[in-house]
Amino acid sequence: MPDEITDDAVLGGALRLLQPRSGHRFGHDAILLAAATAAQPGERVVDLGAGVGAAGLALAKRVADISLTLVEIDPALCELAKKNAARNGMTERVAVAALDVAAPDSFFDNANLKSGCAGRVLMNPPFHAAARTQSSPNAARRVAHVAQAGSMDVWVGAAARLLHPGGTLTLIYRADALDEVLSALASDFEAVEVLPVYPRPDAAAIRVIVQARRRDGLRNEQAVTSVSGLYLNGAGGTPTPEAEAILRSLAALEFKK
Numbered sequence: 686m687p688d689e690i691t692d693d694a695v696l697g698g699a700l701r702l703l704q705p706r707s708g709h710r711f712g713h714d715a716i717l718l719a720a721a722t723a724a725q726p727g728e729r730v731v732d733l734g735a736g737v738g739a740a741g742l743a744l745a746k747r748v749a750d751i752s753l754t755l756v757e758i759d760p761a762l763c764e765l766a767k768k769n770a771a772r773n774g775m776t777e778r779v780a781v782a783a784l785d786v787a788a789p790d791s792f793f794d795n796a797n798l799k800s801g802c803a804g805r806v807l808m809n810p811p812f813h814a815a816a817r818t819q820s821s822p823n824a825a826r827r828v829a830h831v832a833q834a835g836s837m838d839v840w841v842g843a844a845a846r847l848l849h850p851g852g853t854l855t856l857i858y859r860a861d862a863l864d865e866v867l868s869a870l871a872s873d874f875e876a877v878e879v880l881p882v883y884p885r886p887d888a889a890a891i892r893v894i895v896q897a898r899r900r901d902g903l904r905n906e907q908a909v910t911s912v913s914g915l916y917l918n919g920a921g922g923t924p925t926p927e928a929e930a931i932l933r934s935l936a937a938l939e940f941k942k
Contacts (some may be wrong), residue, residue, distance in 0.1 A: 850901030
């Protein structure tokens with residue numbers, strides 16, 4: 686194993702992933718996103734901004750027989766994603782596309798990602814505002830974490846193009862930027878559900894996981910429903926049983942009314 690690459694166990698060892706030692710490394714967000722994506726066997730799923738494939742491959746580990754495409758802008762991460770699919774026995778049902786989410790439609794078409802091809806899209810877009818954070822000197826980390834103005838509209842637009850009517854988008858984002866997410870969803874999505882993620886019971890939410898359905902008819906007033914949140918830790922700082930089951934045992938994260 687090259688010194689710049691680490692080999693890490695995920696989901697209690699159910700998944701092993703190669704990733705860069707420095708730069709963009711996956712974390713809890715990817716596993717929470719996978720757990721919240723209610724894919725069904727046989728569905729076509731696209732993971733936008735997949736990195737080394739953590740979220741998409743965790744989903745594929747939990748849900749058998751999905752057809753998964755990992756979309757990532759960084760060619761080096763794409764190569765690691767391909768290796769990760771192979772070493773976890775998923776080569777036959779996982780494809781990797783080196784694409785910018787903002788690429789022209791023809792680029793997606795050439796990667797077998799035609800309009801309306803997917804039943805599910807999941808994504809963990811860059812969410813640190815450039816004006817509010819100190820940019821990392823590592824270029825890969827900077828691209829993965831720092832959002833440019835209007836980038837949420839671009840990411841949601843790409844998801845809307847890929848999903849067939851009635852398909853579902855699931856994304857994870859900063860809790861304090863929920864309005865930005867809802868605004869981007871307004872044109873093409875409906876039946877929006879928001880699940881807050883809290884570090885502990887006495888703290889504000891740090892993330893929101895948002896699920897929305899691709900509109901299949903006329904645009905109506907957007908309905909937004911908040912569902913029961915997830916607490917990562919209890920009051921004493923110990924991980925909650927629900928969080929442990931999700932992060933270590935392939936449990937799904939359900940949107941409970």
